[in-house]
Amino acid sequence: MNWRRLARALLAVPVFLVTAWGALALWFQLAPALALFLGAAWCLLGLAAVLVLARAPGWRHERKLLLAAALALLSMLGWWHSLAPSHERPWADDVARLLVSRVDGDRLELQNVRAFEWRTETDYTPRWETRRYDLARLESADLVLSYWMGPHIAHTLVSFGFSDGQRVVFSLEIRKERGEEFSAIGGFFRKFEQVIVAADERDLIRTRSNARSEQVYLYRLRATPTQLRSVLLEYLERAEALRRRPEFYNTLTSNCTTILFELARHIDPTLPLDYRLLASGHFAEYAYDHGALTPGLPYAVLRERGHINARARKAGPDAMDYSRAIRIGVPGIPASD
Known part of the structure; x- marks a missing residue:
């Protein structure tokens, strides 16, 4: 059994789930046009990372893509933790x-x-x-x-x-x-x-x-x-x-x-x-x-x-x-x- 390939395939699952979570977070937090634009870019990058992890290693650009995905995740988490509740909104x-x-x-x-x-x-x-x-x-x-x-x-x-x-x-x-x-x-x-x-x-x-x-x-x-x-x-x-x-x-x-x-x-x-x-x-x-x-x-x-x-x-x-x-x-x- 190729344990390295299995580990990569298993890692693809949480990457897919994080991609879905980030897309929904963007959709519910941003204006529709901006959410669509950033959400599409986020999903493309995330799904590309999933495909790279799920396939056999060896693609020469995979390290660059996975690094880009990791940087995008760090940016997403930083933005998510910056969201703060407020009393100052136009309430119903x-x-x-x-x-x-x-x-x-x-x-x-x-x-x-x-x-x-x-x-x-x-x-x-x-x-x-x-x-x-x-x-x-x-x-x-x-x-x-x-x-x-x-x-x-x-x-x-x-x-x-x-x-x-x-x-x-x-x-x-x-x-x-x-x-x-x-x-x-x-x-x-x-x-x-x-x-x-x-x-x-x-x-x-x-x-x-x-x-x-x-x-x-x-x-x-x-x-x-x-x-x-x-x-x-x-x-x-x-x-x-x-x-x-x-x-x-x-x-x-x-x-x-x-x-x-x-x-x-x-x-x-x-x-x-x-x-x-x-x-x-x-x-x-x-x-x-x-x-x-x-x-x-x-x-x-x-x-x-x-x-x-x-x-x-x-x-x-x-x-x-x-x-x-x-x-x-x-x-x-x-x-x-």
């Missing part, structure tokens, strides 16, 4: 402001709570508010999954309830610029920053169930007041960290589901990794299997009764009416809640 209206929180004992003040009135995805009335909460009244939390791309992918949110009727829902989202659209692939290539949004339920949940017609499911979480407070404060700490230092969104490692898993691990460090952290549409089932949802009923029943769309469409214009309506019949939630 719904992510234009960052959450600011102040905690003084049991008193919590949140600035820039989003309370948009959504008629459609593009027709809305912007509204940002300052709201105050009594942490001593924190009594419940609900897991919300909104399915926007088939049964395996969902956006995860957590809504906290207080005994005085107030609610605040948190969501980690991409921070889109004006005119940008979400791309799961782009999320691997530093296309977006991330932001934690705190909002009224008629904003963050209703826009998904009504304006976007996503399929939305709500589940009551099992947690003590101490655990609820811990998770809520962790959300605020993460939001403050992002406000002080922006970070890129990552489809795999830093998304709406992984942050919830990280926060839950502060309560139970033994929670295991699971494929359902990536296939986020199954995250509620993961939570059920680990005792985090209402006990005593099969998961299929919790899911069926937690589907809120029909109730959400019939809910009245008042925020409390909406919150009560979407919880009617959800297991673990008192009728008065």
Whole structure:
């Protein structure tokens, strides 16, 4: 067996993968015309290197070509590591402001709570508010999954309830610029920053169930007041960290589901990794299997009764009416809640 030839052939595989990665990085980071030009040059050089490695050695120019490919890779890596997240971009209206929180004992003040009135995805009335909460009244939390791309992918949110009727829902989202659209692939290539949004339920949940017609499911979480407070404060700490230092969104490692898993691990460090952290549409089932949802009923029943769309469409214009309506019949939630 020619071991040298085998080693060269095996080396061609990561060279091909790096070529594909660089082409996608250029596509998602640069203007289309420049991305096409530089991407074509990068791909030609990379594929030429793959062919040289895959064939038997001996071509007299192969060293020059491989050296050029290595220099191109170093340039690509230098450019990639120069990309930095920023707060200074022309943001879309719904992510234009960052959450600011102040905690003084049991008193919590949140600035820039989003309370948009959504008629459609593009027709809305912007509204940002300052709201105050009594942490001593924190009594419940609900897991919300909104399915926007088939049964395996969902956006995860957590809504906290207080005994005085107030609610605040948190969501980690991409921070889109004006005119940008979400791309799961782009999320691997530093296309977006991330932001934690705190909002009224008629904003963050209703826009998904009504304006976007996503399929939305709500589940009551099992947690003590101490655990609820811990998770809520962790959300605020993460939001403050992002406000002080922006970070890129990552489809795999830093998304709406992984942050919830990280926060839950502060309560139970033994929670295991699971494929359902990536296939986020199954995250509620993961939570059920680990005792985090209402006990005593099969998961299929919790899911069926937690589907809120029909109730959400019939809910009245008042925020409390909406919150009560979407919880009617959800297991673990008192009728008065």
